[in-house]
Amino acid sequence: MTDWTDIGALTDIPERGARVVKTHLGCVAVFRTVNDEVFAIDDACPHKGGPLSEGIVHGRSVTCPLHNMVLRLDTGLAQGADEGAVSTYAVRVENGRIMLDTARLRRGQVA
């Protein structure tokens, strides 16, 4: 089941940047790439919980600001020699609005 929620305009996120969505299950980082693609992943690095939304975005990857772990935005998988993964959430852009699937993020829902 999906639950598409309008979380804001594409232009609310800086190009090659991210903003967070607060939920009962922690923060979700919503990224915008240089090609205006949008991705949503947990805002906590699998290494030491660093806020991925504050990392440098390059291509479809982000480098964690705390200890430089690199994660793919589309799969949530750690790159290079590192191991680990974060959850990804379905997100899409419709008429300039960002729609996030919040089915797994609502209160009382089990992820």
Added chain:
Amino acid sequence: MTRNLIVIGAGMASGRMLEHLFETQPRVWNVTLFNAEPRGNYNRLMLSPVLAGDKTYAEIVTHDADWYESHGVTCRFGEKVLRIDREAQVVVGENGAVPYDRLVIATGSNPFMIPLPGHDLEGVIPYRDLDDTETMMALGARPGARAIVIGGGLLGLEAAAGMKAQGVDVTVIHVMGHLMERQLDEAAGYLLKKSLEEKGITVLTSANSQEILGTDGRVSGLRLDDGTEIPCDLLVMAVGIRPNVALAQEAGLAVGRGIHVDDAMVTSDANILALGECVEHQGAVFGLVAPLYDQAKVAAETLGDRPAAFTPKEVATKLKVTGCDLFSAGDFAEGEGREDIVFRDPARGVYKRLVLEGSRLIGAVMYGDTGDGAWFHGLIKDHSDVSDMRDTLIFGPAFQGGAPSDPLAAVAALPGDAEICGCNGICKSTIVDAINGGATTLSDVRAQTKASASCGTCTGLVEQVMALTLGDGFEVQTVKPMCPCTPLTHMDVRRLIKSRALKSMAAVMQECGWTTSCGCASCRPALNYYLLCDWPGEYQDDDQSRFVNERMHSNIQKDGTYSVVPRMWGGITTPDELRAIADAADKYAVQTVKVTGGQRIDLLGVKKQDLPDIWADLNAAGMVSGQAYAKGLRTVKTCVGSDHCRFGTQDSTGLGIRMEKALWGSWTPAKVKMAVSGCPRNCAESTCKDVGVICVDSGYVLHIGGAAGLHIQGTEVMCTVKTEDEVLEYTAAVVQLYREEAAYLERMYKWMDNVGLDHIIARVVTDADSRRALADRFYYAQKFMQQDPWAERTKASYRALYAPLVDLTLEAAE
């Protein structure tokens, strides 16, 4: 028996449909053709060559009066269609109604005009038809005419290039960061901008129009949101098109963004078809000609009651501007399982990027050499398996075993007068001459030309020039490249930024042959610093290329909260400041209040969304950011000096405050810490700072290159000076030399190790002219740097970036 067909709109799509119709169903249809323009079908794609003076209108007419007559088409050109009566099956024009059996709507699109103040002034036009083209051409006849084009897409650039060819002074205003962002990536956009600028067209990217200015009802200029005003005699808006659906909508047909059609090009009324730029098919609207021709064929078949279906295909884009050779096709976004193959030839201004997914080519962007575009487009359209030719794919179909990309390409591309050695002003040709004159080793070249004989940071480039000139006979020492995106070192890149006047990140990546399309987390912050340092006032700082602490202007802590450190000039504070800090700590529930080693107060554990508020409170009490997070000046630590101390020889606090006020805000390769001690007892610990001053009775001893971190390093004495003014000049000069010469993240002591103290003394102490020039450059840059980042970021436009996009926890429980 003939049937009545009415076509509304004599454009390229309906023209092509009529050709198919008369070919496959001769003498079946009695056609009436309405057109809003007072003329028949011409090739709109060729308007740009007409504008540029390469073609005439007569040459681009596709259907002339004879053609319409010979096919029995009743032309009602220049007549407005008032309405469609679907019940009675008639089209009502200004000159009377016409009945139809079948109707084809091909009303095309309307240019979108941004509703800026002044958009209705005379002299503000779209670029759509022959009339617009003629208006632009007429401008060329006026000497000194100036035009502005809003929109850096396909059409806008063709308009700009065309008017330039007519002798008009043209400025292009584009809201995005690079031109043609829908078809090109940043690197190709940079090359395109460069070519247009070489033609004499001014291109402003990331520029927001605010108001069109006018005098006596006629356009006279444009004001941007940063206050810039650009005068003009004509303003062309080329920002996009909207399907023209008005007639269809009034007639009650199903309309979304365009007129809804099915695969057979039939609208919601079975007797009415639509095609061209006015339709919406499976959610897509159309602007390029190739799919429209496919639609024309399908519509003709449908009219003949034969089954046919329109399927959208990959389309490729080419720009019709002489000297700007670009090509783009398919999907060139990065993605999981997608691989990039990038080829750059800085000497020829060539950029090629292929995007592969598995064994298939799915996208291509090319600039400068697009000869293989059609071949790549074919591979994309046909979903060909390219795995066998993957390694050589980028070289195109004619590949005969050429060499892989050359790491020396960037240096090979340098012109002879490009400066290689900045210290001694030695250019490439001087080094080449010395080598041709018999110099075969680095020491020969150093001895004969002085290149790389001073600070030595250009050694890598000198060696590359030798390798190019001597060929295989010379072996370049292997050096550590800046990052995996380039074979060049930090120093190579810094020299090339200066010698080739590279002023944007895209320029550096292209001219230095980067192997990735937009860099990585290592090179982007370094390039951002180099560009900011070398082109003050010109280069625009890129927040997204900065590490979090510098982007947020706070230090991130391990739990994701931030620390806030207000500046305390020279370590001096007041009861009022302390009260304001205490109030802020209470108000924002600061976890820990800590006195730092740099003589100020650190408020730890501030939540991200509270940052703008706590900054605003501290700003209101007269405090600014301490930049405790910056690769820049941190603190100037002081002792109390002659004001209070019985040993103090000079006013060390006063001097420390002067130094901090002069130097704050500057970005440096790594952090810079300073101290001023009032006597040789050195209570401010000047001898382990990047720059340390020790006051003595006769003046001030200047120390440099100390550090007390991972590495403990005592300072070296640079010189002794007599006055405070001299302390400031020497300090500014040595910091500027460090800013210009060090690699990113290299502390001052490390730089001093590389270039040698003698080099620094020669540039800062012995040579007074050099010192003054360095200090002048430093203070020039400071004009752009000394703005409190807190004050800037408490403004509304920035505030949002510190808050969550949305807070789902606030929603009522379900």
